Amino acid sequence: MIDDEGVLQSVDVSAKFVNGKPARIEAKYVMRTPRDWDRFMRFMERYSQANGLQFVKN
Template identity: 60%
Template sequence: MTAKIQLARGVDEEVSDVRLTRSKDGSTSTATFIINEPNCTSSANSGLTDITGLFMIDEEGELVTRNVNAKFINGKPAGIEAVYKMEGESEWERFMRFMDRYAEANDMGFNKK
């Protein structure tokens, strides 16, 4: 199974950017996903626009966040920002396994600032 991200069930999205932050002791972490042109809001998917969260799906299962915000310009969707929060090392490691699979499937790279 290929790792994928969805905002509406059944509609795969292409992430524009992912920003990671982590506390110095590793106890809390966040991933902020930016999707500039969500597929679920395109005219081709007009019947599937119920955004109920950000779903990260791979062979291990599913990671979900409901912290999703839409940006609109002149009444039209202009982007989505979703924040996934993690507690502890095990959640961080699971997330990183997902991101490795997603990055490989979508030709993404990692830039450390």
Template identity: 50%
Template sequence: NVRLTRSRSGGTGTAKFTFQNPKALDSNSTAEITGMYMIDEEGEIITREVKGKFVNGRPEIIEAIYLIKSNEEWDRFMRFMNRYAKENDLGLSKSGR
């Protein structure tokens, strides 16, 4: 699940990713989570704002927040997301606001 927000001026925004029961938190996984890396033919988009949520001591959710600081970053992020959605047969739904 990805939720996007954008300022009225369009200059800043956020992308909040929520992963339910992610494989990265399996008991067999020993790798440290140091960030979220979105990689495509243009390069990498990286965020280090990644948090795990636990319920009754068990990992349930990973949340990552990517802060978008300019129109150029917004456009780059949207190009990545459009490619990702197309490759993974995903769609976009707009909020009722």
């Protein structure tokens, strides 16, 4: 994941193929500190605004 602050990356990524074509990608991004969580949330805020999405707390 790339934004103005830099890169967030994970090596835990898997893909599912159906009839030889990619159908789904799953990735796990581990946040070990509150700072990591804050950084991820800033990324998600910018991503959601750029793509017309919305975050709702339940």
